[in-house]
Amino acid sequence: MFYREAGQFKASYQADQQIFPIRQDRVAVWALIVFFAAVVPVIADQYWLKAILIPVLIFSLAALGLNILTGYAGQLSLGSAAFMAVGAFGAYNFMLRIDGMPFLLALVMGGLCAAAVGVLFGLPSLRIKGFYLAVATLAAQFFIVWALVKFPWFSNYSSSGVISTQEISILGFVFDGPTSKYMLTLAVVVVLALAAKNMVRSSTGRAWMAVRDMDVAAEVIGIRPMRTKLIAFAVSSFYCGVAGALYAYTYLGTVEPEGFNLDLSFKILFMIIIGGTGSIMGSFLGAAFIVLLPILLDNFVPSLLGDLVSSSFVSNFQLIVFGGMIIFFLIVEPHGLARLWQIGKEKLRLWPFPH
Amino acid sequence: MMTNDMAVADAGQQATGRRIGGVILDLQKISLSFGGVKALTDISFDVREHEIRAIIGPNGAGKSSMLNVINGVYHPQQGDIVFHGETRHEMDPHKAAKQGIARTFQNIALFKGMSVLDNIMTGRNLKMKTNLLQHALFWGAAQREEIEHRKKVEEVIDFLEIQSIRKTPVGRLPYGLQKRVELGRALAAEPSMLLLDEPMAGMNVEEKQDMSRFILDVNDQFGTTIVLIEHDMGVVMDISDRVVVLDYGKKIGDGTPEEVMANPDVIAAYLGTSH
Incomplete structure (x- = not known):
């Protein structure tokens, strides 16, 4: 009843090919964007912006990047964190070494560095698939972190490779508070998410999915698997790279190569598994789930159990609950939160009059 | 008409x-x-x-x-x-x-995760000229191209009489229809x-008759x-x-x-x- 496309007729292909063809979706997306851009900065306090919203947005972007590669193009990767590192250190060096480098350009350049590295480590995908490819991308993960530590040039010869990011300023406006940093992050993420949505509904996206679903048939139709996979690696790494640069600039301020370790790669992989592979919205849901759940547990478990147990038990208990919830979700809905949402929408079409 | x-x-x-x-x-x-x-x-x-x-x-x-x-x-x-x-x-x-040269396969080789429309649209990939950046913007040339090819694909859909299932994911279709969609994907390339x-x-016999007629x-x-x-x-x-x-x-x-x-x-x- 509340989610019905009845009465919405498409008279042209242009109308049928809109980014959100159903009116309710359009309204919802605009409402969300307006809410997060206009209402949230006013009502959210510093802690929420700094510790929750900014990281959720950044991880959403990284998950989106991995989702393009794994969910849409079907290439399993364990190197997302490394590509984030390339983006972060790339943007840092462009800002450092070029006078008057605009921040947004540095962000793009960092992303492009990551894309180039991504293509390089994507080359094995031409010959190997699945788990074996995942192991090959593991090489990227270890190699890149090692290289960033090994060559101090990347971190401007700072001790132990830690970089402190420069001040962000665009056209004279300095982004120093959490609110302005949040707005910047939100803008970048929204633009890139819409771009990703556009890519996956155009022939690029169809080529990715074709290669994912049936590579021999894709080749016979005239799609070049090699080119398609490498484009997916490039775009995916670009997204991860931009996410990495934002991670350094708008979230942490100081980062070191070791911060972009395998744990982070796994975290991003879990985000898309839980959120839903092959779904743009799934990336956001997954990132929100993985970032928010530990925080929720942090706040609720101690207040529930109170003084009954020691604090070390509480922290271990959180991990157990976290793991348990992931398993629960995967059993209930192996296609992720995005599918759950889709099922919900289908139910809402009829509810509350199912007959 | x-x-x-x-x-x-x-x-x-x-x-x-x-x-x-x-x-x-x-x-x-x-x-x-x-x-x-x-x-x-x-x-x-x-x-x-x-x-x-x-x-x-x-x-x-x-x-x-x-x-x-x-x-x-x-x-x-x-x-x-x-x-x-x-x-x-x-x-x-x-x-x-x-x-x-276009072809279909003995064991259906459709792209299971995609809709009928998208499957047939892939048949026209070779004829599409716009690049990744244009796709990311989905504006101007990219959109025009998409619409132009959509028209061709709709002709194929009309020809094969599968209008009613164009938005259905192919994985949900019965076998006979999947075969028809696969023919559509090959035809979209105008081979x-x-x-x-x-x-x-x-x-079954009816499906064979339909398919023979299409061929x-x-x-x-x-x-x-x-x-x-x-x-x-x-x-x-x-x-x-x-x-x-x-x-x-x-x-x-x-x-x-x-x-x-x-x-x-x-x-x-x-x-x-x-x-």
Whole structure:
């Protein structure tokens, strides 16, 4: 009843090919964007912006990047964190070494560095698939972190490779508070998410999915698997790279190569598994789930159990609950939160009059 | 609608006057082996423009391998392939697709996660010229191109009478419809030659009749040359112009359906002989 496309007729292909063809979706997306851009900065306090919203947005972007590669193009990767590192250190060096480098350009350049590295480590995908490819991308993960530590040039010869990011300023406006940093992050993420949505509904996206679903048939139709996979690696790494640069600039301020370790790669992989592979919205849901759940547990478990147990038990208990919830979700809905949402929408079409 | 009817009437006239042209694909002494296994031995036959050419033979005779050779998936160790008067070297499926060869597969090879519409749209990927950045913006040229190709795809959808399922994910469709969608994907590429690998396998009588009609219509209306593999002898004899028979990777018969039916070697291969 509340989610019905009845009465919405498409008279042209242009109308049928809109980014959100159903009116309710359009309204919802605009409402969300307006809410997060206009209402949230006013009502959210510093802690929420700094510790929750900014990281959720950044991880959403990284998950989106991995989702393009794994969910849409079907290439399993364990190197997302490394590509984030390339983006972060790339943007840092462009800002450092070029006078008057605009921040947004540095962000793009960092992303492009990551894309180039991504293509390089994507080359094995031409010959190997699945788990074996995942192991090959593991090489990227270890190699890149090692290289960033090994060559101090990347971190401007700072001790132990830690970089402190420069001040962000665009056209004279300095982004120093959490609110302005949040707005910047939100803008970048929204633009890139819409771009990703556009890519996956155009022939690029169809080529990715074709290669994912049936590579021999894709080749016979005239799609070049090699080119398609490498484009997916490039775009995916670009997204991860931009996410990495934002991670350094708008979230942490100081980062070191070791911060972009395998744990982070796994975290991003879990985000898309839980959120839903092959779904743009799934990336956001997954990132929100993985970032928010530990925080929720942090706040609720101690207040529930109170003084009954020691604090070390509480922290271990959180991990157990976290793991348990992931398993629960995967059993209930192996296609992720995005599918759950889709099922919900289908139910809402009829509810509350199912007959 | 008027123009549409006229187009159909037009096609009907062409159909009666459907003329089989010259040889467009000539396979000369093709031999293909995988290690010690000889899949094809010394096979020669040709395909003429606008004809329906059937390849038949018992299981394992090398029929699918033959199609794979034609569209560049397999590379024969010996023999020449002359397509449109040019001897082909260094063939790959992408080049074959560019030259206008499309195909369907014995086991349905659709993209399961995508809708019918998207599946058929992939058939037009080769003809799309816009690049990644334009796609990311989905504005101007990219959008116009998408709409232009969508129109072509809708023609294919109308032709195959699958309008009602265009937004359905192909994984949810019954087998017969999936086969039809796969034909649609191949047709969307507007091929000059269509290779069909057992288009009617596993279908019931009505579905076979539908599929036969589509194949004949494609041949009539678009003038597409068709090479098909099929096990149902009734269908093969009804719709094909010429038949080539393979057995154990060798050619044992070639000619019109009547000639092939009367060929003692073919009868032996299918029914066995008394020794």
